[in-house]
């Protein structure tokens with residue numbers, strides 16, 4: 349199994365995260381119920397405006413996932429809440445590149461990110477992203493004795509919200 353490390357993605361690594369984000373959006377096209385954005389003439393998805401906040405907003409923490417030192421994904425933590433309830437940490441976006449999947453890279457990265465940040469956690473998973481729902485239920489159960497599940501279906505969010513406290 350690859351050795352997983354997290355590395356803060358400062359301004360010098362912003363372009364790396366933005367490039368990986370293209371792959372992430374491509375994955376998410378599987379979960380859309382309708383075509384949401386079109387590729388540009390350059391063959392890229394258009395910039396996702398909220399991504400910029402990870403390099404400007406207080407409490408936002410962008411990180412690269414490395415597997416055996418290689419770029420393997422990203423972890424983007426912020427303070428937002430899809431439930432509207434008080435939240436210390438939100439797993440805003442999380443991605444493991446396909447060639448590293450189902451090897452425990454996501455699990456190690458998630459545990460490393462979550463366990464060192466005690467407080468109220470929240471994460472929201474799109475309704476059709478059933479793989480990530482299974483993944484996050486396992487992670488949440490590993491880090492907290494109780495996990496609250498909220499099913500939301502409105503203009504704010506459509507899918508599962510998990511909330512748990514890390515001691």
Ligand SMILES: CC(C)(COP(=O)(O)OP(=O)(O)OC[C@H]1O[C@@H](n2cnc3c(N)ncnc32)[C@H](O)[C@@H]1OP(=O)(O)O)[C@@H](O)C(=O)NCCC(=O)NCCS
Pocket residue numbers: 372375441442443444445448449450451452453454455456472473474477478479480482483484486
């Ligand atoms: C979801 C994601 C992060 C999982 O990363 P990963 O490195 O493959 O996950 P792991 O190998 O650590 O999986 C740990 C466990 O989670 C569960 N799991 C992970 N992916 C799963 C899937 N696609 N379907 C069902 N269960 C899954 C399994 O129980 C797995 O253990 P196992 O492989 O021994 O069965 C990755 O598939 C991904 O980046 N997907 C696209 C982006 C995305 O959906 N991000 C999450 C947004 S909320």
